[in-house]
Amino acid sequence: MGADDKIRNKAEEVKGKLKEGTGRATGDRSMEADGRADQAEGHVKQAGEKVKDAAKNVKDAFKKS
Numbered sequence: 001m002g003a004d005d006k007i008r009n010k011a012e013e014v015k016g017k018l019k020e021g022t023g024r025a026t027g028d029r030s031m032e033a034d035g036r037a038d039q040a041e042g043h044v045k046q047a048g049e050k051v052k053d054a055a056k057n058v059k060d061a062f063k064k065s
Contacts, residue, residue: 006049013042 020035022028 006046008043009049010043011042011043013039016040016042 002047016038018035019038020032023030023032023035
C-alpha cells in the first residue's frame, strides 16, 4: 500500500527485464526465464497493491457517508 512497496515492486520488474535481456543476449535461456519470472512476480505484487488501494478508497468512501 505504501510507496516503498510500489517502488520495490517496480524495481523487481526492471531487474527482471534486465536479467531477461542479458540472458537473451548471452544465449542463457535459464537467465532469460528467471528474468521473465521476476517480471511476472513484480506485476503480481503491483496488482496486489492496486487492489489494496482500491479497497482503501472504498472504505474511505463509506466513512464519508
